[in-house]
Amino acid sequence: MPEAMDVRIPVLAVVGVGLIGGSFAAALRRTGAVGEVIGVGRNAASLAEAEALGLIDRAATAEQAAAEADLVFLSTPVGAMPAVLRAMAPHLRAHAVVTDGGSTKQDVVAAARQGLGECVGQFVPGHPIAGSERSGPSAADPNLYRGRQVILTPLPENTPASIARVESAWRACGAELFRMDPARHDDILASVSHVPHLVAFAFLTHLLRRGDAVERLGHAGSGFRDFSRIAGSSAEMWRDILFANRDAVLAEVGQIQQVLEHYAALLRGGDAEGLEALLAEAAALRRDWLSGIAH
Amino acid sequence: MPEAMDVRIPVLAVVGVGLIGGSFAAALRRTGAVGEVIGVGRNAASLAEAEALGLIDRAATAEQAAAEADLVFLSTPVGAMPAVLRAMAPHLRAHAVVTDGGSTKQDVVAAARQGLGECVGQFVPGHPIAGSERSGPSAADPNLYRGRQVILTPLPENTPASIARVESAWRACGAELFRMDPARHDDILASVSHVPHLVAFAFLTHLLRRGDAVERLGHAGSGFRDFSRIAGSSAEMWRDILFANRDAVLAEVGQIQQVLEHYAALLRGGDAEGLEALLAEAAALRRDWLSGIAH
Structure with a gap:
C-alpha cells in the first residue's frame, strides 16, 4: 500500500460515525497512517457502537475534537454543518484541514462559509461516490472507497497543500480523485x-x-x-x-x-x-x- | 431432485435456442427427464452453437420437430409464433403439449389461436420471470429458473393433464408455479x-x-x-x-x-x-x- 507513505494523520476526527464516516476511519486506520480516531456525534449509542466496533478510539465534543485533530471529516447532514463548524472554528489548529462526504457541494460550501467564516480556507469540500442502502456504524467497511471516485470541489481560499492532504487521505482509502466546480x-x-x-x-x-x-x-x-x-x-x-x-x-x-x-x-x-x-x-x-x- | 420423478419427456423441441429456450433445455436435461432435445430456429449459426454447447442434440425444421416432440417450448418473438405454429399444427402428435416463455400473454394467446386453430387446446401459455441482459445460446444457464416464478395463463381449452405436464417440467427446472388470467x-x-x-x-x-x-x-x-x-x-x-x-x-x-x-x-x-x-x-x-x- 504505497499511498500510505504519503499520508500522516496523528489525530483524525470524524463527525458522524455512520456508513460514510465510519468507512473513512476504518480505511485510513488500516493503512497505519492514522494515530488516533476521535468520534463526534449527537447519538451516544451510535458513538458507543462505533467505539465497540473499533472505528473510533474515543468520543469527544466538537470543540475537543477541533482542538486535537489534524484532519476533520464531516459526515453529518448538511443542515447540521454550520452549527458544528461554528463550534469547531475557534479551536481548529492552524494546520488542520476539514473535509466532508456530502452528496451535494454548493450547499456544503455555503454551510462551511457560514460556519467557519475566516477559517473557510481550511475546508476542502469533497464527495465520495460510494454508498449503500445500509447505514450506521455497523455498515462501515474499510473497502467502501476502494476503486471509487472522490470528487473534490476546492475553494479559491484553499491552499494547494490542504487540497493535497485531503487527496492523499482519499488515495490511502483506495479512491480515485477528481476536481470539479461545485455547481x-x-x-x-x-x-x-x-x-x-x-x-x-x-x-x-x-x-x-x-x-x-x-x-x-x-x-x-x-x-x-x-x-x-x-x-x-x-x-x-x-x-x-x-x-x-x-x-x-x-x-x-x-x-x-x-x-x-x-x-x-x-x-x-x-x-x-x-x-x-x-x-x-x-x-x-x-x-x-x-x-x-x-x- | 424429487421433481424429476414426475416428468418424462422423451423428445423435447425448443424453438429459439437462446437464453430462455436454452436454459429450459439445459435445466430439464440435467434432471435426466429428457431423452432428446431438438432445436428449431432461423439462425443456423445459433443452432450450431447450441449443439456445440450441448443444449440440443440436433437441429430440425418446425415440421420435423412437431412430428417427434412430446413437449414443444417456444421462445421466439411473438411476431414469429403464428407462422411457426401454423407449420407445426398438422404434424403435432395428439398427446404433445406446446408451451412458451413469452413476457406477455394476451398477444401470445391470440397468436396461438391464429396459428394452431383447432389444436389450440394443446397450447398452455407460460411466462418464466427470469432473464438476463445477456442473450443467445452462450447465455443459457441450467440454474436460470431455480427459485424463480413461472406464471401459466391456461386456456379454457387446456386439459388439466396438459397443464400439469407443463407445470411438472417447470418444477423440474426448480421454478415456483402460479396460474393467472392472461390480462x-x-x-x-x-x-x-x-x-x-x-x-x-x-x-x-x-x-x-x-x-x-x-x-x-x-x-x-x-x-x-x-x-x-x-x-x-x-x-x-x-x-x-x-x-x-x-x-x-x-x-x-x-x-x-x-x-x-x-x-x-x-x-x-x-x-x-x-x-x-x-x-x-x-x-x-x-x-x-x-x-x-x-x-
Whole structure:
C-alpha cells in the first residue's frame, strides 16, 4: 500500500460515525497512517457502537475534537454543518484541514462559509461516490472507497497543500480523485445519482397508489430488484439531498417527463421503428459505459 | 431432485435456442427427464452453437420437430409464433403439449389461436420471470429458473393433464408455479417489469439528450449501475414487449408522470415533510418486499 507513505494523520476526527464516516476511519486506520480516531456525534449509542466496533478510539465534543485533530471529516447532514463548524472554528489548529462526504457541494460550501467564516480556507469540500442502502456504524467497511471516485470541489481560499492532504487521505482509502466546480458537481450528480434515486422512489410510490402493490410486487424479479434497490435508501437523507440540489433535480425531472412523453407518443402512434431506435441507442450507451468501468 | 420423478419427456423441441429456450433445455436435461432435445430456429449459426454447447442434440425444421416432440417450448418473438405454429399444427402428435416463455400473454394467446386453430387446446401459455441482459445460446444457464416464478395463463381449452405436464417440467427446472388470467398477468407485468424497463431505457435517452452523457456517466456509481441494468437489454425484444402490452404500459406511464409531477410539486413548494413521507413510504414498501423474497 504505497499511498500510505504519503499520508500522516496523528489525530483524525470524524463527525458522524455512520456508513460514510465510519468507512473513512476504518480505511485510513488500516493503512497505519492514522494515530488516533476521535468520534463526534449527537447519538451516544451510535458513538458507543462505533467505539465497540473499533472505528473510533474515543468520543469527544466538537470543540475537543477541533482542538486535537489534524484532519476533520464531516459526515453529518448538511443542515447540521454550520452549527458544528461554528463550534469547531475557534479551536481548529492552524494546520488542520476539514473535509466532508456530502452528496451535494454548493450547499456544503455555503454551510462551511457560514460556519467557519475566516477559517473557510481550511475546508476542502469533497464527495465520495460510494454508498449503500445500509447505514450506521455497523455498515462501515474499510473497502467502501476502494476503486471509487472522490470528487473534490476546492475553494479559491484553499491552499494547494490542504487540497493535497485531503487527496492523499482519499488515495490511502483506495479512491480515485477528481476536481470539479461545485455547481458542475451538483449538476452531474443530479443526472447520475439524485434523479435516479427520485425516479426509483417515485416508481414505488406509483405502485403504492395502485392499491394492490404487494400482490404486484409478489411477481417482481431480479430486474425490478436491481432497478429499485436505491429506493430502499434513507428517506431523511434523500429528502435533504433532493432539496439541497433542488434546481438541478427539478430541471432533470421536467426533461425526463418529456422523454417519457416521447416514448408514450411512439407507442401510441405505433412507431415500432422509432421506438426500437431509441431503445437501441439507450442500451448502447449503457453497454459502452459498463464496458468502460471496472466495477 | 424429487421433481424429476414426475416428468418424462422423451423428445423435447425448443424453438429459439437462446437464453430462455436454452436454459429450459439445459435445466430439464440435467434432471435426466429428457431423452432428446431438438432445436428449431432461423439462425443456423445459433443452432450450431447450441449443439456445440450441448443444449440440443440436433437441429430440425418446425415440421420435423412437431412430428417427434412430446413437449414443444417456444421462445421466439411473438411476431414469429403464428407462422411457426401454423407449420407445426398438422404434424403435432395428439398427446404433445406446446408451451412458451413469452413476457406477455394476451398477444401470445391470440397468436396461438391464429396459428394452431383447432389444436389450440394443446397450447398452455407460460411466462418464466427470469432473464438476463445477456442473450443467445452462450447465455443459457441450467440454474436460470431455480427459485424463480413461472406464471401459466391456461386456456379454457387446456386439459388439466396438459397443464400439469407443463407445470411438472417447470418444477423440474426448480421454478415456483402460479396460474393467472392472461390480462391480469399482462397488467401485473407492466408494473413490475415492462414499465421499469421503459423507465430505465428512458433515463438513458434523457442522458443522451444532455449532450455530455459520457462525461456525466463517467461519475456514476453502483446505484446507477443497478438502476440502469435493465436498460442494457435487447432493444428488439423490448420493442415487441412494450407494443404487445401497449395499453397497460401507456396507462402506467401516465400514472408515473403524475407521480413525478407530485414529487416535483413538493420540491418546488418546499414541502420537506411531505416529500420525506413519500420517500419513507416508498422505501418501506421496497424493504418489506425484499425481506419477503429469498433472492
